[in-house]
Amino acid sequence: MRHVERAALALAGGFLTNAAFPGQGWWPLAVVGVACLLSALRGLRLRPAAGIGALWGLAFFLPHVRWAVDATGSLLPWVALSVMQASYIAGFGALWAWTAGSHAFRDHPVRAAVAASFLWVAVEQVRASWPFGGLPWGGLAFSQTNGPLLRLAPYGGEILVSATVAFSGALLATAWQAAGRGQRLPAAVAAVAVIALLVTPALLPVYAGEEAGSLRVGAVQGNVPERGADWEVQARDVTGNHADGTTRLLASATEQLDVVLWPESAADIDPRTDTAQAALVDAAARAAGAPVVLGTQRFPPGEDVRYNEMVVWQAGLGAGATYAKQHPVPFGEYVPYRDLFRQITPLVDQIGTDMAAGTEPSLLPVPIARLDRDVPVVVGICFEVAYRDLVREGVLAGGELILIPTNNASFGLTAESTQQLAMSRFRAAEHGRATVQISTVGVSAIVMPDGTVAERTGLFTAEELTGVLPLRTSLTPAARLGKTPDLVVLVVTLLVVAAAARGLGLRATVTTGAGRGHRAFRTGRSMGSVRHRRHLAAQSIQGQVHQPPPGCARRR
Known part of the structure; x- marks a missing residue:
């Protein structure tokens, strides 16, 4: 995919994701927007991946926080806020490109989708807390209040809902890639999995009745x-x-x-x-x-x-x-x-x-x-x-x-x-x-x-x-879990990064070792041939060269 096509796909993904939020409220587009970003990042190195992430971030945040212009009467705070928030998506782009390129995730689409969802949520949590207390505005979870994924909120809060959107987007990107390669069955399986993820939470029970009057x-x-x-x-x-x-x-x-x-x-x-x-x-x-x-x-x-x-x-x-x-x-x-x-x-x-x-x-x-x-x-x-x-x-x-x-x-x-x-x-x-x-x-x-x-x-x-x-007094699982989801995200993210680093290290070792072996083989053969020719010359001079009997194979 050419860089222009990647840039266009990233920009489209950012705009589509914003349309999942109020005022359009077309919640499935958040999944499509994430899929666009991950597809645009496929196969990139760190620096261009950061650029693609920044483009997606700007296409999302510029319209999403347009209210900053009205609040301040100036374009500068709006642009500064958008650029600041987009920089986190740039960081995600670079981190995901580094992770996806490792042996641990490159040929494992489901494992890669899980990794992408945890990396996305980890970046969201950093953005929501730093600097100056952060800005959670624009978290993927808040795009889902008109859809079935809202039913996941009592069970895992923002982290679970955002991770589900990101995971679904990663699977959708996998379906697109499989379809592009003519792999109809894997593409269909991934597409069905996305639909199931988005629809089945509607079956979960809700917490709604009176408990204290x-x-x-x-x-x-x-x-x-x-x-x-x-x-x-x-x-x-x-x-x-x-x-x-x-x-x-x-x-x-x-x-x-x-x-x-x-x-x-x-x-x-x-x-x-x-x-x-x-x-x-x-x-x-x-x-x-x-x-x-x-x-x-x-x-x-x-x-x-x-x-x-x-x-x-x-x-x-x-x-x-x-x-x-x-x-x-x-x-x-x-x-x-x-x-x-x-x-x-x-x-x-x-x-x-x-x-x-x-x-x-x-x-x-x-x-x-x-x-x-x-x-x-x-x-x-x-x-x-x-x-x-x-x-x-x-x-x-x-x-x-x-x-x-x-x-x-x-x-x-x-x-x-x-x-x-x-x-x-x-x-x-x-x-x-x-x-x-x-x-x-x-x-x-x-x-x-x-x-x-x-x-x-x-x-x-x-x-x-x-x-x-x-009036209600009981606590949902999300309330009871407290900081546990944050800890899970931290641990899994560290494991993803460690697995990616190990995969890249093994790849580098194998590549370097193969290169050295190839050079050693070529060098050894060349030096051996020189020594062999010198030995034959010495024997010829001394009249000690013996030709093999007819019909016998020459040993090499």
């Missing part, structure tokens, strides 16, 4: 005013919108609500320190006859930082339990090494006050009068939904429901909010917990414990959601 939830998407006004005026208008939305919610509710949920940044001017804001929130809670859970910002006196928090507010009592965001977004909510990056772009100063990380677990106890107890709610603010360890932390601490409050106003009409909803659906299925994603502008949704969407809103609208959600 139910919660009557109301959620308010208040929308935001158009940009242009003073920040303080806009912030107060946003809070007013959510107070008005609560009035509409209560007017349409058919039964008493247990809790009303407002999104991240619903009250950016802190009602704990501002009396006007406190009056709005308190009036909403009093009218609802239930706690209001809302997002606000806290600026500690004498400190040049802020905290992004969710607060439980009860009428007449004010603020109660609080959760502070543990994983602020680098370059979005704080700037690491600000002086250094300021020399690259002045955009870093758009973030005036850095957000500090909270230290408490992702759990918020909410008092529910009807149940006569506090219901522990897992909270992941905005991008925190992408970090599986953070959500699992809250579930293991006793969380019975998952809440994902977010503010998507900066991302415009891009797919960011629906990408986030796909992650919320994955977390719901992964832990068997009903989940509410509530946004200032949308998309907001109520998700059942099996990952299905019960209700959802539009984008940049003022809407309200209600639902009776099951």
Whole structure:
């Protein structure tokens, strides 16, 4: 295959994989996209393989994180983020080319497919954790929320689902290669295996029923005013919108609500320190006859930082339990090494006050009068939904429901909010917990414990959601396994690398040994012939050369 054809195949694979995610949501294309990448990498050396991986990565990430342009108003952060993420795919390309070229995997398609899936997941995990805490956005698992592979989420989380997609893609690439060589039976077997992998998880049981009662939830998407006004005026208008939305919610509710949920940044001017804001929130809670859970910002006196928090507010009592965001977004909510990056772009100063990380677990106890107890709610603010360890932390601490409050106003009409909803659906299925994603502008949704969407809103609208959600206390296998899948990936990846290194070492030894033997044979024969001719000459001179009798073979 020529380099131009390989490049075209890699670019097509990246675009197709992105189409598996929201907004197209054509989930089987993730398998096709991986197959395109592995086919384009076949037979390459490390450097060109890294280039092919980078092309695939750029074709995927440039459209996938297009929302970075709207968030910053500049092309530079978008391109920088895309290039950074694509570099991991370049690393996978080089690593896979090195592995696939070894004796251990070169002629063993199933073994090679297993190796490819583990290497892919290992690279995903590094990308999700480094640098600055990483960015799990774009993990293959999040492309599968509309397909049968979501049923694997409770059993192995992101690692199992991503590995299954990558393994299926590797088998599909094998089927293509076999078909290209005219090997119909191997091609058909590989194709059937891919279909079976993608379809049979639909037969797995789901975790969905009530275990600790139910919660009557109301959620308010208040929308935001158009940009242009003073920040303080806009912030107060946003809070007013959510107070008005609560009035509409209560007017349409058919039964008493247990809790009303407002999104991240619903009250950016802190009602704990501002009396006007406190009056709005308190009036909403009093009218609802239930706690209001809302997002606000806290600026500690004498400190040049802020905290992004969710607060439980009860009428007449004010603020109660609080959760502070543990994983602020680098370059979005704080700037690491600000002086250094300021020399690259002045955009870093758009973030005036850095957000500090909270230290408490992702759990918020909410008092529910009807149940006569506090219901522990897992909270992941905005991008925190992408970090599986953070959500699992809250579930293991006793969380019975998952809440994902977010503010998507900066991302415009891009797919960011629906990408986030796909992650919320994955977390719901992964832990068997009903989940509410509530946004200032949308998309907001109520998700059942099996990952299905019960209700959802539009984008940049003022809407309200209600639902009776099951509370659950049991732990899925994915939650119980904890870090075990990470350890398995690490061990198997190291074994793959070791096997590849040994295979390449044996190949080099055999090749070198054969070369030396061939040279020794040729050299020995030549030197022996010279000595033999000299010996015959000496015997001839001395008259001692005897001719063999007729009919006898000459010994050589």
